[in-house]
Amino acid sequence: MPDRVLIFYGSYRSDRQGIRLAEWLVRAFAERGASAELIDARAVDLPMLDRMYKEHPSGEAPPALEALAEKIRTADAFVFVAGEYNWGVQPGLKNLTDHFLEEWYWRPAAIVSYSAGRFAGARAGLAWHGILSEMGMVVVSSTIAVGGIGHAFDASGEPAGDNGAALTRAFPRFADDLGWWAQAARAQRERRDPPY
Ligand SMILES: Cc1cc2nc3c(=O)[nH]c(=O)nc-3n(C[C@H](O)[C@H](O)[C@H](O)COP(=O)(O)O)c2cc1C
Numbered sequence: 357m358p359d360r361v362l363i364f365y366g367s368y369r370s371d372r373q374g375i376r377l378a379e380w381l382v383r384a385f386a387e388r389g390a391s392a393e394l395i396d397a398r399a400v401d402l403p404m405l406d407r408m409y410k411e412h413p414s415g416e417a418p419p420a421l422e423a424l425a426e427k428i429r430t431a432d433a434f435v436f437v438a439g440e441y442n443w444g445v446q447p448g449l450k451n452l453t454d455h456f457l458e459e460w461y462w463r464p465a466a467i468v469s470y471s472a473g474r475f476a477g478a479r480a481g482l483a484w485h486g487i488l489s490e491m492g493m494v495v496v497s498s499t500i501a502v503g504g505i506g507h508a509f510d511a512s513g514e515p516a517g518d519n520g521a522a523l524t525r526a527f528p529r530f531a532d533d534l535g536w537w538a539q540a541a542r543a544q545r546e547r548r549d550p551p552y
Pocket residue numbers: 367368369371372373374375439440441442443444470471472473474475476477505506
């Protein structure tokens with residue numbers, strides 16, 4: 357069975373740059389045989405958090421929330437494409453993730469940070485590490501950090517320049533790490549129900 361990998365991206369900006377990284381990751385995971393899907397927070401367009409998914413009576417959550425809950429529950433692994441705003445996380449993606457809790461549990465997550473600058477979103481990546489751990493995901497140690505995001509892809513969406521080349525080099529080991537944990541967690545969930 358192919359690993360089902362959800363790639364989360366959360367910029368709402370009109371001129372957003374990270375979408376090319378998110379879309380490239382979907383293609384790169386698919387080329388490795390995974391079933392990869394982009395979850396673009398702007399397209400899902402959840403409202404600012406009022407009621408979490410679990411706070412809706414069963415079967416009465418808004419359709420977008422219900423559909424996303426089902427995708428999260430049935431995924432094997434998550435990738436968070438983390439842009440950096442003022443040394444922190446992007447609010448659109450944080451808002452989307454906060455709608456869920458138990459749906460995330462018992463699966464691995466990996467972080468791909470990016471930014472316009474040389475630090476490649478490392479500070480946002482650090483923040484996401486704690487957030488994802490708190491939400492019950494096992495955060496794998498492999499990370500990818502793409503600096504100079506505005507120049508890291510060419511017009512056709514392929515990695516370009518030094519930063520694009522570094523992404524292409526780093527991806528196989530990153531995906532191997534996440535894939536190993538995805539399969540380990542799936543095997544364990546099949547062998548034994550999660551404790552809570
Ligand atoms: C509100 C805001 C805050 C930003 N803060 C940082 C920052 O702290 N560090 C950084 O390297 N880049 C920062 N940037 C530049 C972003 O890395 C760059 O605009 C990037 O393209 C944002 O991702 P997006 O285009 O997918 O929205 C900031 C950009 C915005 C709009």
